[in-house]
């Protein structure tokens with residue numbers, strides 16, 4: 001759905017580019033409705049050539065031009081970027097921030113108490129429009145603002161609304177999660193190789209199996225336990241494999257991984 005809004009992307013790195021590519025592919029924005037900024041001219045040249053969007057190095061000019069400003073710089077430079085944008089990021093602008101570990105209250109502290117801020121936590125598969133983003137709403141945000149955030153982030157995947165206090169848990173699950181799954185795919189492929197499969201075939205079988213299983217959960221709406229039970233026939237091969245996974249504490253390991261990453265995200269946020 002076209003948003004018919006002018007959108008500035010401040011910091012057009014990996015995530016900024018993913019959002020530009022996603023919005024254009026989903027036709028939620030036209031190229032002349034997007035204005036990307038960055039500190040590297042090569043980056044801007046690339047974005048202009050590939051997407052025909054507006055580009056520039058002046059963050060203030062881009063934010064002043066926009067209805068929606070997406071903050072996509074690294075968290076460590078966001079303090080100074082916000083200070084620079086203070087006079088233009090008023091309550092007339094809607095602000096989306098993807099900066100990991102950077103709370104809404106800190107954005108408000110750099111701007112003014114009346115600003116409309118939505119904090120968003122996408123993940124790397126957003127780069128191929130298969131991401132999932134959690135969004136958390138700031139105090140002054142309207143229903144229409146939330147709709148706009150959903151439209152932007154749905155162009156790179158799925159969107160889940162959470163309370164901001166749960167953003168560290170989101171980071172521990174879907175933010176860090178692609179890395180856990182890469183490890184699982186690699187290990188499944190190793191298992192195939194150990195049992196005699198060529199590496200390339202083993203990797204294709206492993207990756208497509210993960211994709212297919214995930215799609216079955218999402219598209220059937222069935223609980224993963226129910227789907228697992230359907231595959232595990234009495235005395236069969238799958239239950240033998242599942243038993244080996246339980247002995248290796250796979251479930252406990254994954255729960256502990258989400259817990260450890262969530263705690264680390266909290267620690268980094270409080271530093």
Ligand SMILES: NC(=O)c1ccc[n+]([C@@H]2O[C@H](COP(=O)([O-])OP(=O)(O)OC[C@H]3O[C@@H](n4cnc5c(N)ncnc54)[C@H](OP(=O)(O)O)[C@@H]3O)[C@@H](O)[C@H]2O)c1
Nearest residue numbers: 011013014015038039072073074075098099100122123124
């Ligand atoms: N990538 C992800 O999957 C992901 C997921 C969730 C959240 N995020 C968040 O998204 C943000 C961007 O992450 P990323 O992975 O896209 O990083 P990135 O590729 O480094 O992108 C940030 C871009 O902003 C540019 N930049 C730095 N200072 C700037 C300034 N003052 N004005 C304008 N542009 C400036 C950087 O240029 P230089 O490279 O020259 O410094 C870089 O091109 C971070 O806050 C991160 O926490 C990313």
